[in-house]
Amino acid sequence: MKIPRSFLACFSPSVNEPSHLDDDSEGGSDGEAFRVFSGSELELATRGFNSWDKVGEGxxxxxxxxxxxxxHVVAVKVLSIELESMRGEMEFVAELATLCRIKHENxxxxxxxxxxxGRRxxxxDYMENNSLSRTFLATEERRMKFRWELRSNISIGVARGLxxxxxxxxxxxxxxxxxxxxxxxxxxFTPKLSDFGFAKLFRDDRSYVSTRVAGTLGYLAPEYATTGKLTRKSDVYSFGVLLLQIVSGQAVVDADQDTDRFLVEKVWxxxxxxxxxNMVDPVITNLSLVAEEAVRFLKVGLLCVQxxxxxxxxxxxxxxMLTNSSSIINDMEGVAISKPGFVADLRNIKIRQQIPVSPESNSSGTNQSLWSSLILAR
Structure with a gap:
């Protein structure tokens, strides 16, 4: 991959004047080149990073x-001042390098x-309807606005992006x-997958075992959470949990339940x-007309979280499978689904040395719960 000259300008001690990437950059949208802004320009654009203009925080x-x-209306992501450490620098480089080279509707x-x-x-582009968590999962009233067609389109869009x-x-x-x-x-309401700060590039079909398990509890694949082994199937697991959540409208973890606290458990x-x-969100209008398709989506979710x-x-x-264009899924009744995995105890998360391992394969374990972001740094 060719790195344009202005990409490197992002890492110089200071940037006084805005500049542009080379013409072959893939980072922009609507034909606009990637830009290197000054801090003062972004401060002016956000009215001094006014708290009233804050649309997200992690x-x-x-x-x-x-x-x-x-x-042009934009969203400005400000990395924490505490991330002047190598960890913050690495995540900034990872997200920037990743996003500069990819372009897809989702x-x-x-x-x-x-x-x-020192700030990054x-x-x-600004997303008018914020995130799925704020717009869809916040309250029952908001979920009611998400008719089945919209949930279906969002699910398929995320799947296509991945x-x-x-x-x-x-x-x-x-x-x-x-x-x-x-x-x-x-x-x-077109879904756009964001936040590539933890993204990992794979140059072959190997998986990796890392001392740094990154992600969010509840969406972490069991083998990744317990051994650090990362493959594309780790993302598939996370997508499966997300899909179950979109269809059911339920929280990934229900802290009030003594049994079946995890959404994966309930659906299984x-x-x-x-x-x-019975797991399809009851607030969906015309539920009887879409029940069959919704159940198929739940089955696809279960296949992803095995x-x-x-x-x-x-x-x-x-x-x-989601678009019903696969011959093997024409009759979901004939598809075998094995039990899902989940890790209910944080003590099951292990730290090991970062080494390459054999091609994508399975590792027994159990999945995790969703309370906060998990970073086990070296």
């Missing part, structure tokens, strides 16, 4: 709505970056942090009892 960054001098578009006085900024990362890009990319807050929605129990239809990683479908196969 453990490593805050996101602000802003308007550039040309009138992946967020990066417009530029800035570095000033990323500039994206399939592009996994199977169309060379080297392929494992995202490592698939969750509702990283699924952004534009004005048409319903599947075993032949009552999957404990044995090698049994999970690839994301391209998941897209085919």
């Amino acid at each position: 453990g490593f960054a805050s996101v602000y709505k802003g308007q550039l001098r040309n009138g 992946l967020v578009s990066l417009r530029g970056c800035a570095v000033e006085e 900024y990323l500039v994206f 399939a592009y990362l996994h199977d169309q890009l060379k080297p392929h990319i494992v995202h490592r942090d698939i969750k509702p807050s990283n699924i952004l929605l534009d004005h048409n 129990a319903a599947y075993k009892a032949n009552e999957l239809v 404990e044995t990683a090698r049994l999970r479908p690839r994301m391209t196969e998941a897209v085919e």
